[in-house]
Amino acid sequence: MAQHFELHPQDPQPRLLRQAAQILHRGGLAAIPTDSSYAFVCHLDDKEAAAALRRLRGIDEKHHLTLLCRDLAELATYARVDNRQYRLLKSATPGAYTFILEATKEVPRRLSHPQRRTIGLRVPAHKVTQALLGELGQPLLATTLIPAGETEPLNDADAIRSRYEKLIDAVLDAGACPMQPTTVVDLSGGEIALVRAGAGPLAPLGLD
Template identity: 35%
Template sequence: MAEFVRIYEENPNPREIDRVVAVLKRGGLIIYPTDTVYGLGCDINNIKALERVAQIKGIKLEKANFSFICHDLSHLSDYVKQIDTATFKILKRALPGAYTFILPGSSTLPHPFKKKKTVGIRIPDNTIALEIVKKLGNPIISTSIHDEDEVIEYTTDPELILEKWDNLVDLVIDGGYGDNEASTVIDLSGDEPEILREGKGSLEIF
């Protein structure tokens, strides 16, 4: 049975944030709100937890394209190769926001991601998600829980999410109704920015 925690985005209760972080630190999986759809996540440094997420998604961990949820751009150098000024300016303009940016991965990536040439970075415009990552002290991985085929209600209503995921995860955060539009995915790892998926994030950042 998953814990069900109500957290308000305007003013997240530090005690509730601590409760979520404790679950992550012991290798638990959480479902949490972002500025787009609800996400399934775990501590980026916990291999067992990462393997559980990959298993739920039906993929091998080393093949998984999870996004890293960071608190701000200061964490980037741990996961991303040196980026040029133009790229940094785009990130500064767009984040926090409803974007996933594909960037060249650094050699210091956590073990399961070592062979990855690129990583997806997210800094969502959602106080709950940002406070969790800040308190944890490192990113969490994220994969959205929406159905690829269609957007259905259980991906936006926390109580329905709990019903569906109760036996698969350790904690579900009720942060209010989620959005049902995914993030805009932009690949900044090549010479020119490439839009891989148009979602909630506006393309007027260029």
């Protein structure tokens, strides 16, 4: 049964964040709010939890999972970033963007794209997401909370809890999210390639 945490969206309660972090450290799956939509998340280093995350979404190993990072310094631990890429990332983070970059050796091979050795990374702006990442002290593995076989993310925490209460371990409820997926940009090929236009505006990327 999924544990329900009702969090203030601007000033989340530390006690509840600690409890949610403990669930994730134990290998649990959680639904959390972000600045684009709700997301399924799990501990980065838990192989079984990552596999469960993929089953829950109905996606295979070729689908990029995303690392939610606290800041650019943490992001650079898990992705190879040159000076040009860093300037671009700095102009667009934190925000509703996912960047596909070449993974470093810090990323378990099972989490990166099997052929390209790339990984999706982002620095979210949502205060609850940031506070949870701070409590964990490391990135979270994430995927947009879109039910398997559907195209739109779920936006209501009660509906998420009702639908997944026997499949996940926690729901962090901070009210509605924007219900729009992130803007996805592939930086792994040397040039900026727009994969998906979403919540993040294109102007900071020079793509408007």
